[in-house]
Amino acid sequence: MPNFENLRKKAKQFKRWHQDRYYPVAAEIRHWLARYRHLDDQQILDLGFKLADAQELVAAQAGFESWAALKKGLTEMSATDQRKSASQPTLLDAQPQLFVDDIQAACDFYSQKLGFTIAFTYGEPPFYAQVVRGAARLNLRHVDMPAFHPELRQRERDILSATITLDDVKALFLEYTANSVPFHQPLRLEPWGARTFIVCDPDGNLIAFAG
Structure with a gap:
């Protein structure tokens, strides 16, 4: 508290x-x-x-x-x-930070394709922004160079930048399919029982959605 x-x-x-x-x-x-x-x-x-x-x-x-x-x-x-131990803090929120080449282009993708709302952008031209959908918040940070070395990206193709959990992953997958969102991985049932799919943004950030 x-x-x-x-x-x-x-x-x-x-x-x-x-x-x-x-x-x-x-x-x-x-x-x-x-x-x-x-x-x-x-x-x-x-x-x-x-x-x-x-x-x-x-x-x-x-x-x-x-x-x-x-x-x-x-x-x-x-x-x-007062009935809880002060040594057991509760984590209330997590906000992944995604590195992008163009803040405006990234905001357009997340708002127009993925249904997020732009909470704010900062700078002229903007170099930082936050997008929100439900309880999920993603921070976008402009960088001039790729955050991951190209060889690493080539060797490790499934490096995730963020994972977002939700109650109806199939419905969101169908929404994104209708909106021509680029998928890195289509909807599938994982061995541990979760249904997941992965979206790839214009900068190569992989966002997993799981239910």
């Missing part, structure tokens, strides 16, 4: 970043606070951004509709967490 004092510090940090005109914070503000979504980075940094706004952003990131709801929720959860 998040520590409330750490979340307070995080909100203050967001406010300082805005005051210091640290551009990456504009993308976070735009993504998490709906009233800023029609504004570009410069407009967001030109507007006032109070501590209450930063607290609202932190609450949204934690899945709460407001700072008050976050505070109440953490209080209620603490009673349950």
Whole structure:
């Protein structure tokens, strides 16, 4: 469970970043606070951004509709967490980072072909982005050289960049087939009982989908 004092510090940090005109914070503000979504980075940094706004952003990131709801929720959860060992942390999320040659082309592929939503892009021209579908988040990072040596790719053809699990893998496979998505491996039943297929993005990143 998040520590409330750490979340307070995080909100203050967001406010300082805005005051210091640290551009990456504009993308976070735009993504998490709906009233800023029609504004570009410069407009967001030109507007006032109070501590209450930063607290609202932190609450949204934690899945709460407001700072008050976050505070109440953490209080209620603490009673349950007290019965758990502090030495057994729970991992809540994982966000694979994919290396790509062209951020815009990668965003187009993941949004138009794979049905992801672009959470944000950053930079002019963009060199970093995040795409989201359901609970799956993929971070896209521009690189000028291939992340894997060509000889390694040639020798190890099934190196995965990410694995995404879902409840109905066949339905997604049919969706992607209809959308002419390039497959590295079609839908199949694995020896351990899972159904899987693998998609190859324009940069050669292999994304496995398993159910």
